[in-house]
Amino acid sequence: MKKYTIKIVLLTITTAIFYGCEKELEIVNPNRLAAEAYYTNQDQAIASVDAIYNALIIDGTYQRMTPAIGDSRSDEIRSRSPWPFLSQTANFTVPATDGAVGWCYEGYYILVNRANQALENVPNVPDVDSALRDRLLGQAYFLRALANFNLTNIFDNVPLVLSVPKSADDFNPSNKDITQAIIYAQVEADLNEAIAKLPVNYNGVSGPDNGQVGRATKGAAQSLMGKLKLYQGDYAGALPFFKAVVDSQEYDLSPNYAGLFSQDPAVEAANPGRIFWAEFTQSQNAILNWGGDPSVNWRQFSAIAPTYSGADFYDYFPTQFLFDELTQERTIDDKIDPRFPATILSYQPAEGLTQAYGAPYFLDPNLFYIAKYTLANSGGDPFTCGINYHIIRFADVLLMYAESLANTGNIPLAAAQVQRVRDRANLPDREAEFAGYSLSQFMTQLAHERVTELAIEGLRYYDIKRWGWLDDASKLNELKAHDPEFNTFVPNRKYQPIVQGELDRNPNLVGNSAND
Numbered sequence: 001m002k003k004y005t006i007k008i009v010l011l012t013i014t015t016a017i018f019y020g021c022e023k024e025l026e027i028v029n030p031n032r033l034a035a036e037a038y039y040t041n042q043d044q045a046i047a048s049v050d051a052i053y054n055a056l057i058i059d060g061t062y063q064r065m066t067p068a069i070g071d072s073r074s075d076e077i078r079s080r081s082p083w084p085f086l087s088q089t090a091n092f093t094v095p096a097t098d099g100a101v102g103w104c105y106e107g108y109y110i111l112v113n114r115a116n117q118a119l120e121n122v123p124n125v126p127d128v129d130s131a132l133r134d135r136l137l138g139q140a141y142f143l144r145a146l147a148n149f150n151l152t153n154i155f156d157n158v159p160l161v162l163s164v165p166k167s168a169d170d171f172n173p174s175n176k177d178i179t180q181a182i183i184y185a186q187v188e189a190d191l192n193e194a195i196a197k198l199p200v201n202y203n204g205v206s207g208p209d210n211g212q213v214g215r216a217t218k219g220a221a222q223s224l225m226g227k228l229k230l231y232q233g234d235y236a237g238a239l240p241f242f243k244a245v246v247d248s249q250e251y252d253l254s255p256n257y258a259g260l261f262s263q264d265p266a267v268e269a270a271n272p273g274r275i276f277w278a279e280f281t282q283s284q285n286a287i288l289n290w291g292g293d294p295s296v297n298w299r300q301f302s303a304i305a306p307t308y309s310g311a312d313f314y315d316y317f318p319t320q321f322l323f324d325e326l327t328q329e330r331t332i333d334d335k336i337d338p339r340f341p342a343t344i345l346s347y348q349p350a351e352g353l354t355q356a357y358g359a360p361y362f363l364d365p366n367l368f369y370i371a372k373y374t375l376a377n378s379g380g381d382p383f384t385c386g387i388n389y390h391i392i393r394f395a396d397v398l399l400m401y402a403e404s405l406a407n408t409g410n411i412p413l414a415a416a417q418v419q420r421v422r423d424r425a426n427l428p429d430r431e432a433e434f435a436g437y438s439l440s441q442f443m444t445q446l447a448h449e450r451v452t453e454l455a456i457e458g459l460r461y462y463d464i465k466r467w468g469w470l471d472d473a474s475k476l477n478e479l480k481a482h483d484p485e486f487n488t489f490v491p492n493r494k495y496q497p498i499v500q501g502e503l504d505r506n507p508n509l510v511g512n513s514a515n516d
Contacts, residue, residue, distance in 0.1 A: 060107020062278035070458030075482035081315035102499030115144035138197030174508035242401035273394035282386035305385035310369030321482035
């Protein structure tokens with residue numbers, strides 16, 4: 001199967017405007033292309049969209065910060081980091097004055113800006129096949145939707161930027177009248193465009209993108225649309241989008257759960273359950289891809305590996321709650337759930353778990369560590385970690401589909417989706433039991449199934465929030481028992497604060513509840 005390589009292109013406004021003596025001075029940076037000097041042929045149109053994908057692999061997005069912000073605030077892991085940003089994010093006390101708060105904010109607006117450039121300019125590029133043009137625009141719409149979806153779920157009322165800045169005032173967008181509902185409506189509009197324009201896959205398309213994998217597809221856009229509806233409590237609205245993905249027959253569950261978190265390109269490519277992901281490599285290039293201007297010499301490694309690893313920075317460790325959830329059931333042949341060693345590294349000789357990082361176990365045998373998205377089960381240099389990050393995968397879609405079915409009255413069919421996920425882990429068949437549950441019982445079971453399947457994938461905190469657990473005293477007490485970092489949670493801290501540096505620079509920007 002052909003894999004495309006993202007081409008890196010810099011498309012930035014090159015004019016700085018200074019005022020004085022009633023004259024306007026334009027200073028052009030000769031090292032950058034102005035937009036009007038670009039977008040002259042099909043290759044450049046393609047490259048402009050490829051450049052959007054590049055923003056998925058920087059520190060503010062999926063290289064580290066987006067997963068870390070989600071995982072930190074869950075009850076699945078705890079922070080032991082000496083870095084205040086990570087430890088204070090985990091206990092809901094990070095101040096707006098911590099500059100690292102802005103890295104994720106900045107990363108997604110880089111992505112938004114690149115998507116806006118493509119959306120404004122690709123329609124006008126001459127001699128581009130109309131079907132190819134639609135596919136390029138569909139990808140740009142999808143990626144902008146993803147960025148805004150993440151921005152509002154992390155920061156709440158952020159500026160909604162839908163065009164490339166063309167004046168000094170445009171660089172100071174306002175969020176004063178922006179609500180999450182307004183942002184969600186724009187995400188929905190973008191996803192409608194993406195669904196209409198994107199192919200199911202690229203195997204049958206005519207053009208230079210034929211056979212390529214890693215690009216956004218109709219299934220990715222439908223999955224995100226379903227998730228958008230789910231996050232708003234619109235189960236009936238979510239249902240047809242998840243059903244379309246499941247019924248498409250494009251995706252399936254890989255029989256090898258551990259392989260979902262392998263950095264072996266062949267294993268990654270063989271996974272039928274990946275729907276959309278951030279692509280990392282084992283490159284040893286000199287320049288680390290933390291951010292800034294992209295370079296062809298970027299390494300493109302996943303920094304989750306050294307950050308989460310017990311043998312490296314060791315900033316996090318699993319909670320006892322997660323350990324207990326993953327050991328609650330054994331397989332039908334009385335073995336440990338295979339998702340346990342793929343998620344948690346621990347010394348358990350009776351289960352055959354006696355290695356760490358490709359060597360005999362050398363860590364504290366009385367503790368347990370994070371395995372998922374690290375090299376705990378293989379060994380290797382964490383600063384060349386090439387594990388792709390799953391942004392959307394099929395098992396998550398099946399469980400969201402099950403949730404939507406149950407909440408629209410079809411618990412028996414919901415139970416079938418849950419058991420399909422359990423079957424991959426070789427767990428006992430409890431479909432009939434689940435089918436007879438009340439909605440409350442089913443949702444309790446679903447919460448457990450989501451933890452065991454999707455732990456440490458940046459999703460749990462958003463589940464907790466959308467289910468209303470942070471506003472329910474009894475549920476909040478449960479979370480505190482799972483993870484004492486919830487002891488310092490207060491209601492205005494559901495979101496990360498908007499970084500103070502942005503508030504200082506932009507007179508039109510206001511903070512969110514976490515800035516109070």
